Amino acid sequence: MGVAIRANSVTKWFGQGPLRTLAVREVSFEARFGELLYIVGPSGSGKTTLLSILSGILRPDTGTVELEGHDIWSLDADSLAQLRLHKIGFVFQDYHLFPRLTTLENVAIPLILQRVPWQAALQQAASHLEIVGLRDRADLPPLKLSGGEQQRVAIARAVVSRPDLLILDEPTASLDGDTGRRIIEFVKTEVLNEHRCILIVTHDSRILEYSDRILHMEDGRVRQVEDHHAHG
Amino acid sequence: MSGILRIAFKLLVNDRGKFAALLVGITFAVLLMVMVTSMFAGVMRRASATVINTGSGIWVMDRAVNTVANNIPLPDYVLAAVRSIEGVKYAVPIFTGSALAKLPNGDYQAVSIIGLDDSSLTGRPELIEGHIEDIYADNAFIVVKDSEYQKLGSPHVGAEFEVNDHRGVIVGVGRVASAGLFGIPTLYTTYGRAVQDLPSTRFTMSYVLVEPKTPKDIASITSQVAALGYLALTKDQFIQRTSAFYKYQTGVGINIMLMTVISFIVGLSISGQTFYTFILENLDKFGALKAIGARSRELIAMILFQAAFTGLTGYGLGVGLCSLLIAAAKMRLPSYAATVTFFNLGVAFVMVLIITGVASYTGIRRVIHIEPFDVFRS
Ligand SMILES: Nc1ncnc2c1ncn2[C@@H]1O[C@H](COP(=O)(O)OP(=O)(O)O)[C@@H](O)[C@H]1O
Numbered sequence: 001m002g003v004a005i006r007a008n009s010v011t012k013w014f015g016q017g018p019l020r021t022l023a024v025r026e027v028s029f030e031a032r033f034g035e036l037l038y039i040v041g042p043s044g045s046g047k048t049t050l051l052s053i054l055s056g057i058l059r060p061d062t063g064t065v066e067l068e069g070h071d072i073w074s075l076d077a078d079s080l081a082q083l084r085l086h087k088i089g090f091v092f093q094d095y096h097l098f099p100r101l102t103t104l105e106n107v108a109i110p111l112i113l114q115r116v117p118w119q120a121a122l123q124q125a126a127s128h129l130e131i132v133g134l135r136d137r138a139d140l141p142p143l144k145l146s147g148g149e150q151q152r153v154a155i156a157r158a159v160v161s162r163p164d165l166l167i168l169d170e171p172t173a174s175l176d177g178d179t180g181r182r183i184i185e186f187v188k189t190e191v192l193n194e195h196r197c198i199l200i201v202t203h204d205s206r207i208l209e210y211s212d213r214i215l216h217m218e219d220g221r222v223r224q225v226e227d228h229h230a231h232g
Numbered sequence: 233m234s235g236i237l238r239i240a241f242k243l244l245v246n247d248r249g250k251f252a253a254l255l256v257g258i259t260f261a262v263l264l265m266v267m268v269t270s271m272f273a274g275v276m277r278r279a280s281a282t283v284i285n286t287g288s289g290i291w292v293m294d295r296a297v298n299t300v301a302n303n304i305p306l307p308d309y310v311l312a313a314v315r316s317i318e319g320v321k322y323a324v325p326i327f328t329g330s331a332l333a334k335l336p337n338g339d340y341q342a343v344s345i346i347g348l349d350d351s352s353l354t355g356r357p358e359l360i361e362g363h364i365e366d367i368y369a370d371n372a373f374i375v376v377k378d379s380e381y382q383k384l385g386s387p388h389v390g391a392e393f394e395v396n397d398h399r400g401v402i403v404g405v406g407r408v409a410s411a412g413l414f415g416i417p418t419l420y421t422t423y424g425r426a427v428q429d430l431p432s433t434r435f436t437m438s439y440v441l442v443e444p445k446t447p448k449d450i451a452s453i454t455s456q457v458a459a460l461g462y463l464a465l466t467k468d469q470f471i472q473r474t475s476a477f478y479k480y481q482t483g484v485g486i487n488i489m490l491m492t493v494i495s496f497i498v499g500l501s502i503s504g505q506t507f508y509t510f511i512l513e514n515l516d517k518f519g520a521l522k523a524i525g526a527r528s529r530e531l532i533a534m535i536l537f538q539a540a541f542t543g544l545t546g547y548g549l550g551v552g553l554c555s556l557l558i559a560a561a562k563m564r565l566p567s568y569a570a571t572v573t574f575f576n577l578g579v580a581f582v583m584v585l586i587i588t589g590v591a592s593y594t595g596i597r598r599v600i601h602i603e604p605f606d607v608f609r610s
């Protein structure tokens with residue numbers, strides 16, 4: 001299957017002078033469609049920084065990122081925003097759901113930003129809430145939902161625009177073991193397909209078994225690319 | 233409404249507490265600003281009461297006159313000269329001045345005297361008691377039934393008193409459009425008797441009242457009066473001149489302005505602060521929107537929409553509340569002076585625009601500078 005995303009010796013520094021730190025060093029790798037790729041490593045190893053660079057949110061100092069063969073960092077800010085809106089889905093660690101909107105409206109937000117008419121956006125959002133099993137929670141504010149349910153709402157919002165690349169940062173960090181496992185299982189069976197590539201950043205060892213491949217990071221470097229199935 | 237603005241609207245009004253605080257801030261500021269400026273407008277209307285009540289189209293006066301109450305007497309030839317100007321339908325003299333009345337119980341009371349042209353009675357009040365012809369009787373006066381009426385002991389037809397040591401008798405009770413500013417009762421008599429009985433300077437005419445043949449004649453009348461060395465003002469110009477005097481040459485204007493500015497600052501701090509907190513609380517959500525793919529101009533549109541919606545709603549509430557308060561006050565206090573003018577509404581509107589402008593500017597600055605990268609880092 002085709003290459004979804006490719007990083008070519010990506011480097012990112014933070015800060016200035018003596019406080020200057022190298023967060024990501026010369027990272028190169030590629031991920032394919034239909035693949036569930038993990039990025040794991042200790043805290044501070046550069047996972048989030050790398051994820052931000054891959055998804056067009058943080059500009060690297062050197063190196064390039066290609067999404068489906070196109071160099072994303074050659075785009076201007078607005079085109080990059082459009083690319084994120086149409087091609088990339090995000091699940092943030094703290095979900096970042098709007099507490100003053102209903103669950104349904106939260107899920108519809110990417111479509112509304114894409115200028116899909118209000119009613120059509122809500123309908124598509126409803127069918128995605130159905131997929132994550134929360135159709136009956138549509139009219140509640142997200143804070144009325146449990147942590148696992150909120151995570152599923154965040155996933156529904158990330159996939160409602162049918163992105164090619166889905167990015168999840170520490171998706172199980174604030175969930176208990178069982179709930180976390182169920183969420184990842186759900187992502188693997190219901191969200192992953194052959195037209196989609198999923199990157200998950202985590203240091204939760206309980207969910208490693210669901211990966212297709214694992215990227216280990218340490219001190220900003222990708223230490224090894226481990227083929228999970230080769231071990232399994 | 234586009235979906236993005238609809239989201240903005242829901243974010244705003246669903247946050248009931250903050251939305252209410254925002255509205256209270258703006259409503260309160262608008263209420264105070266409109267209230268204070270309306271009271272000023274009401275007081276200014278009273279300062280020009282004689283002009284309003286007399287209803288003459290054009291007033292001819294000495295060039296140094298600042299307010300209708302402080303007239304400078306004109307020599308008689310001015311009347312003759314004005315009468316001969318082309319376009320003048322008629323021109324009559326009027327006397328305005330003050331005198332001291334002595335009531336039957338021995339109390340003294342300052343009164344304002346208006347002497348109407350003997351032949352035409354131009355500028356006479358509407359009578360609610362008595363007959364207008366009786367004004368020609370000996371010592372006859374018509375009293376105005378306004379908020380100061382009871383200071384003369386609420387006299388009726390036939391009541392007697394002294395004016396500047398001359399006998400006076402009430403032959404009528406009249407009604408006028410605007411009460412005066414100085415809190416003293418008003419008596420009407422004829423021009424002839426006013427200048428005969430009241431001590432006066434060498435010249436006796438306070439103003440010449442002119443009625444033009446057509447409104448088109450006003451300009452040429454004005455310039456020919458100016459050629460005589462005098463000033464001709466339309467009714468509205470005279471009212472404006474009087475207001476301008478109180479505004480700019482007494483402390484009144486400054487105080488009104490101070491009050492307006494204070495209301496503005498109070499409103500700005502409450503609303504600006506609350507709106508800013510509202511933005512701060514939603515900052516991570518705006519960051520998430522940015523990460524998902526919202527462009528800066530879409531976030532700006534959301535904030536501007538929220539600010540404009542709050543501003544307009546608060547403005548409407550403030551103006552409505554102010555009108556209600558003034559109406560209620562007028563029902564209870566007949567002498568309450570307040571007039572809501574378009575100018576006042578305009579001033580308050582501009583102030584609201586500034587408040588919402590400042591609030592949205594600070595909010596927009598914060599939102600523009602959000603790094604979506606920070607959304608990943610909590
Ligand atoms: N905005 C920033 N400014 C300065 N240093 C940063 C910033 N973001 C990350 N870093 C540094 O970069 C390194 C990698 O951070 P991060 O990518 O968040 O690691 P991880 O997600 O693996 O915990 C850390 O040393 C961190 O302190």
Ligand SMILES: [Mg+2]
Nearest residue numbers: 047048049608
């Ligand atoms: Mg991290």
